[in-house]
Amino acid sequence: MPLIERLPKKQRHQHLLKLIEANPFVTDRELTRELKVSIQTIRLDRMELGIPELRERMKQMAEHSYDQVRSLPLDEVVGEVVDLQLDKSGISIFEIREEHVFSRTHIARGHYVFAQANSLAVALIDDEIALTASADIRFLRQVHLGEKCIAKAYVRSMNGQKGKAKVEVFTYVGEEMVFQGNFVIYRSTGEDNIEGGM
Amino acid sequence: MPLIERLPKKQRHQHLLKLIEANPFVTDRELTRELKVSIQTIRLDRMELGIPELRERMKQMAEHSYDQVRSLPLDEVVGEVVDLQLDKSGISIFEIREEHVFSRTHIARGHYVFAQANSLAVALIDDEIALTASADIRFLRQVHLGEKCIAKAYVRSMNGQKGKAKVEVFTYVGEEMVFQGNFVIYRSTGEDNIEGGM
DNA sequence: TACTGTTTTAGTACCAGGTTCTAAATAGAT
């Protein structure tokens, strides 16, 4: 019953975990070359650590991405739309996370706040294709990591079927307004009447 | 040489394509039950249609999602800055890919084009912290899947150390201007002199 | 030194989900 000096195994386990995390596509055989142990040891280690075999790892990744892709169409909108009255008004919520901020300052990058507002403005328009033509925006104060942005959008005008819609968006964190934007959205009812737009 | 009535095969091919698209995780054996043909026929069909085996499909999906995750952290700046003269001008290139477009129309979502311009405008300012205060933007024409956006930014004015910088950005696809924006960027030289900004 | 227990290695059988190849059965048109 060796009490001391049983570290190499634990160290190998750590090493193994790192190797597989670094490259989930590595086979057991490739790992033997890296860790200088037999393939059986690799397999025992994987069992102890609960790491599934290569094919299972790939399957899980594939299923994961498939689920994501399935839900991506919802991602045409940045932020979660919690209320939507087409051609009238809408509300969306967007939480600022690690990936949305400048790592140094933890302040949200402007384009995410813009993206939320833009997405909501576009979603509001009940039309085949709705694209942003122009926007006039103000960032009123910085938004920080962890803050929840609540964007409220209102359609201010709608001219005809081949026209532009004006949408005003206000984004709040709590009581404070952090962003304000006036969007002009092109609404094409199928025709090629767009001169510009996104 | 059967000239007529050779449709069942083509129909089966169509059916097969749809089944695999609907569920990429289906095995050949499962497909035999759906299509009422032998497993060899399924395999011949897959070959003719160039559809890889289940494991290869899963591997490709896994690699795809892995690549996506890998490339996300590079996103502090949207687009690749290819030229940068701090406080003067800069150029960045951004290729519109699948994940940047509306899946239905293949037109780029506006906020990506904005993000490229915004990122470049911020990168241009040689300061500790640079945040977008406001912007006035125009989307001049749609940008489509596969197009390369070349954004050129110029600093138009700079007032003092605690001031705002005005940056003008033009984005082109080839010769065509697709976006134009006037950004006001706050440059804080460490102090807390920002009233707003991203 | 011999005994004990852990750890590592080796080897075999087996599995899923295929590929590759050869060959036979079947269908359809002429």
Add this chain to the structure above:
DNA sequence: ATCTATTTAGAACCTGGTACTAAAACAGTA
């Protein structure tokens, strides 16, 4: 009937494993 395309069958082989048995190598200790 015959010719050709299509479909089916079967066997050998592949990868990257699992499951299991068994032997060796190591360590600590009595």
